[in-house]
Amino acid sequence: MTRGRISGVGCMAGIMPLAGPVMPSDTVRVFGCPRGVMSEPSHKAASSKTGAYAPQHAVGTSKVPTADMATIEAWLRDHKISEVECLVPDMTGNARGKFIPAHQFTASREIKLPESIMVQTVTGEYTDDHWDFVEPTDTDMLLRPDASTLRMVPWAREPTGQVIADCYTADGAPHPLSTRNVLRYVLGLYEAAGLKPVVAPEVEFYLVNKNTDPDYELMPPKGRSGRREVARLSYSIDAVAEFEDFVEDMYDFADQQKLDVDTLIHENGAAQLEINFNHGDPLAMADQVFVFKRTVRETAQRYNMYATFMAKPMQREPGSALHIHQSVIDLETGKNIFATAEGKPSQAMMEYMAGLQRYTPELISFYAPNVNSYRRLAPDISAPINLSWGFDNRTTAFRVPNSDSANLRIENRFPGADANPYLAITASLASGLLGMRQHLEPTAPHRGTANEDSVGVARTLEEGVRKLNDTPELQAMIGELFMRAYAAVKLDEFEEFNRVISSWEREHLLLQV
Secondary structure, eight states: OOOOOOSOOOOOOOOOOOOOOOOOOOOSEEESOOSSSSOOOOGGGOOSSOOSOOOSSOOOSTTSOOOOHHHHHHHHHHTTOOEEEEEEEOTTSOEEEEEEEHHHHTSSOOOEEEGGGGGOOTTSOOOTTGGGTSOTTOOEEEEEEOGGGOEEOTTOSSOEEEEEEEEEOTTSOBOTTOHHHHHHHHHHHHHHTTEEEEEEEEEEEEEEEOOOOTTSOOOOOOOTTSOOOOSOOTTOHHHHHTTHHHHHHHHHHHHHTTOOEEEEEEOSSTTEEEEEEOOBOHHHHHHHHHHHHHHHHHHHHHTTEEEEOOSSOSTTSOOOBEEEEEEEEETTTOOBTTBOTTSSBOHHHHHHHHHHHHHHHHHHHHHSOSTTHHHHSSTTSSSOOSOOEEETOTTSSEEEOOOOGGGOOEEEOOOBTTSOHHHHHHHHHHHHHHHHHTTOOOOOOOOSOGGGSOOOSOSSHHHHHTTTTSOHHHHHHHOHHHHHHHHHHHHHHHHHHHTSOOHHHHHHHTTTO
C-alpha cells in the first residue's frame, strides 16, 4: 500500500467554513422515488391537522433563498460535467433526489421533490399517521443546491457532478422534515451564543461477501490471499493489506470528492475497517459522512463485495459505530471552551458532559435508529450500555481522550454506523448545549470497566422511540413536527419487524412450548 494512514483521530482545533446555498433546474430521472415502487399512503388516513406546509392557493417562489448559480455554472463548466446528481438526505441518511442533465441544471427552472419522501420508513412504506406530518395534497419541497457541496461522482461513466440541496417550503422557510435543516438550526443556536462546535467522526463498516438471499448469514469476503478472516485482528496492517486494491480505490474516490478522511485502521471484527475524519464544521462533516457511505458501497461493488454500515451485521462479530469527537470554540477568542487556562477540563465541558448524560435516554433512537441497532448496544461487545463517562476509558459511553488544551474533547461512543450523521450530530450537540444552558452536573468519572455495570439505556427501538417526545426543551430545539414524524416512522418500522417470525423462535419454541 502506498498510503501510510494508520494512527489515531485528528486533533480537534480549527473550524471548516460553512457555505451558503445555490439554485438550478428540473428533472430527468428520479432516484429514491416514493410512488409506484412501494405502497402509496392512503388518503383515508388524512387528518385535519396541517403538516409541514399548508398552502391555500398557488404561490410563487420569490421568498425562497436563491442559489449561488455563478459558482455552480463555473464549476460545471470547468469540470466538463454532463450530468448532475441533486441529492437530499432522507430520514435514514440515504440519498434521494434527481439526475439532471447539466444544461438543464443551470436553466432557470425549479427543482422540486415531494415532501412525502422525508417520512418514509426504511422499507419504503408510510405510517398510518403520514398525513399528520405532510399535506394530503402531497406538496412539493423546493430545493436549493448548496454550492459548497459540489463534488465529482468519480465512479460514474460520464463526467458527473453531485450536490446536496437544502429543502424549503414555498413560503421560504427551511423545511422542518429535512434532517440537514434540523442540524443547521441547532448550529444557529450555538452561533447565537457566540460558540462554534467542532466535530470529528469515526466511521466503522464491514466488507462482506455478496449475499443476495437475506435468509443466509453474512460472511467476510476473501482477501488477496484467497482466505477469509477468522481471527481478531485489531490494528493489523497485514489484514488491511488483504483488501489493498479496495482501500486504494476508496482513498482515490475520497480524494476526488475532497473528503477530509484521515487515518484507516482494521477494527476488531473480521474484515471490519474504520475511517477517521479530520475535525471540522459539523454540517460539513455530516455532509462528508453522507457522501462517504455512498463512496464505500460503490467501491466495494467494484470488487464483487458489499460494504455494510449495519450496526450489528453478524452474530459473532462486534458492531460498527459512528463515534463523534466534539469540542466547542469561543467565536470571540477562538479558544476551546472545554479547557481551562491550565489545560484541565473546564466547567463548560462538565456541563456539556452532563447534558449528554441527561438527554441521551430520550435521544437514543437518533444514535440507534434501526431495530438492528440495539443488538450492538449489549453487554460485553465493546459498545456503551449506560451513561458513564471517563478519562481515556473506551468502556464508557462518553470518553475524554488524553490531549492538550487545544484538542480537549469528548467522544460520544453511542452512535452506530447506521445512524443518520445529521441526526446523530444534532442529538449530541443539542444535549451538550442544554447541559451548558442549565448548568447541569455530571456524575463522577468512571474508574474501571463500565460495561460490567447495569444497562442504562433502551434495549429496543420501540423503547427508545417512546421516550423521544417526553422532553419539551428537546422538541423546541429539534422541532416538534420532526420529532413526531420521526417517532411515527420508527415505531412503524418496529411493528413491521415484529411481525417477522425468526429462526430462533421456530427452533426453540416450535415443539417445546
